[in-house]
Amino acid sequence: MRSIAKAAKNSGLVISALMCALGILLIIIPGFFAEVIGIVLGIAVLVFGCSRLFAYFSGDPFRIALRADLAFGIMLFALGIIFLTHPGSAMSIISLSAGIYMLADGVSKLQTAIQSRRLGYKRWWLIVALAILTGILGFVLMFDPGELLMTFLGISLLSDGILNIVTIITAEKYFKNIRSDLNIIDVEGHEK
Numbered sequence: 001m002r003s004i005a006k007a008a009k010n011s012g013l014v015i016s017a018l019m020c021a022l023g024i025l026l027i028i029i030p031g032f033f034a035e036v037i038g039i040v041l042g043i044a045v046l047v048f049g050c051s052r053l054f055a056y057f058s059g060d061p062f063r064i065a066l067r068a069d070l071a072f073g074i075m076l077f078a079l080g081i082i083f084l085t086h087p088g089s090a091m092s093i094i095s096l097s098a099g100i101y102m103l104a105d106g107v108s109k110l111q112t113a114i115q116s117r118r119l120g121y122k123r124w125w126l127i128v129a130l131a132i133l134t135g136i137l138g139f140v141l142m143f144d145p146g147e148l149l150m151t152f153l154g155i156s157l158l159s160d161g162i163l164n165i166v167t168i169i170t171a172e173k174y175f176k177n178i179r180s181d182l183n184i185i186d187v188e189g190h191e192k
Contacts, residue, residue, distance in 0.1 A: 038087025
């Protein structure tokens with residue numbers, strides 16, 4: 001069980017570190033990523049649309065169950081073409097999606113901060129500050145800040161990555177304290 005928790009912690013730390021690195025890159029060279037992200041999203045949507053169309057025309061006798069695949073396939077195919085020909089248009093969708101995610105994550109981490117305070121963690125205020133910053137940046141991203149989109153996205157990713165790292169470290173310290181308290185209780189119980 002501890003190996004699963006350790007793997008989850010390590011993967012969380014790696015993902016958070018990658019978020020921070022991507023955030024820094026978006027802040028430093030925002031123009032490059034605006035085009036690349038639009039093209040990558042366009043290719044992904046186009047491929048997904050083609051796979052839906054392929055599923056529909058595959059000759060499957062249960063095509064009735066796949067009836068929606070024709071409509072979704074055509075829609076996704078068209079959307080992929082739009083993103084490839086106008087990569088900047090993908091950014092408004094990314095802006096809204098990232099904003100909603102960051103806002104939700106900020107609110108979620110506020111709950112973690114409140115619980116940390118109740119459990120006696122001394123630096124709970126750091127989680128609160130980062131959660132509020134992440135939530136505010138998410139709110140701004142939802143309304144597509146235009147030319148500053150990639151910079152705001154970079155700052156948001158950096159803030160969220162740092163927030164996740166602080167939360168993981170906080171949780172690890174908390175669980176270590178609980179384990180040591182349980183060991184003390186267990187030892188006391190065996191002595192009696």
